Amino acid sequence: xxxxxxxxxxxxxxxxxxxxxxxxxxxxxxxxxxxxxxxxxxxxxxxxxxxxxxxxxxxxxxxxxxxxxxxxxxxxxxxxxxxxxxxxxxxxxxxxxxxxxxxxxxxxxxxxxxxxxxxxxxxxxxxxxxxxxxxxxxxxxxxxxxxxxxxxxxxxxxxxxxxxx
Numbered sequence: 001x002x003x004x005x006x007x008x009x010x011x012x013x014x015x016x017x018x019x020x021x022x023x024x025x026x027x028x029x030x031x032x033x034x035x036x037x038x039x040x041x042x043x044x045x046x047x048x049x050x051x052x053x054x055x056x057x058x059x060x061x062x063x064x065x066x067x068x069x070x071x072x073x074x075x076x077x078x079x080x081x082x083x084x085x086x087x088x089x090x091x092x093x094x095x096x097x098x099x100x101x102x103x104x105x106x107x108x109x110x111x112x113x114x115x116x117x118x119x120x121x122x123x124x125x126x127x128x129x130x131x132x133x134x135x136x137x138x139x140x141x142x143x144x145x146x147x148x149x150x151x152x153x154x155x156x157x158x159x160x161x162x163x164x165x
Contacts (some may be wrong), residue, residue: 001095003065005104008048008055011124014059015064017041023087025151029125030087034133046057052104054108058088058097063093070109081116093127100164106161115163122147136161 006012021035035041048055058066060125068086072079084105088098109117121128123142133139137159146156 001060001092001097003060003092003097003100005056005058005060008045008057008067008069010046010049012057012064013042013045013125014038016045016067019064019067019087019089022089026090029122029128031120031147033149040127048133050097054082054112056104056108057103058092058101060092065089066097066101068098068105068107070114072114081118082114082115084117084119098128098131099135102131106135110163117143117163119162120146120156120158123157129157129159131158132161138162 008016017038018033020030020032020041024030024032024034024071025034041153045055048071053072054056054070056068057064066082066088070084073081082104086098086101086102086105091148106117117137118140119132120143121132129139137156138161140158140160143156143158145153149155
């Protein structure tokens with residue numbers, strides 16, 4: 001399936017917040033179990049726009065069905081580095097939307113001269129790991145017991161894509 005990809009805009013905030021909350025409540029993919037208050041989340045999105053960071057959304061008609069962002073890291077010695085975050089709505093997974101989003105975001109990161117894009121992924125999320133591998137990310141290590149949910153610990157894998165590797 002092909003989705004319409006657009007840069008983040010204020011008109012997306014409401015739908016993006018709803019999608020973020022929906023994926024968080026699955027309690028499997030993101031480090032959050034629910035979205036914060038709208039005002040807080042909207043301020044976060046506004047900060048992305050103000051900073052000029054990379055953030056694309058995927059639309060199927062009017063429905064916002066995915067996002068991918070590449071956010072720069074603070075500190076002069078990390079100015080070449082960024083962190084990728086993404087999610088796709090449950091009913092739209094496995095249709096190539098995540099791949100479209102990542103490819104678009106990584107192309108923009110390359111345009112901007114970002115040499116390192118890193119991410120973390122739940123150790124049991126093998127579908128995401130396979131996607132990340134297929135677009136050039138490599139396994140860098142495991143943070144043992146990196147996440148804890150309801151008293152159960154999970155390992156988190158660290159992956160990165162180096163632009164000139």
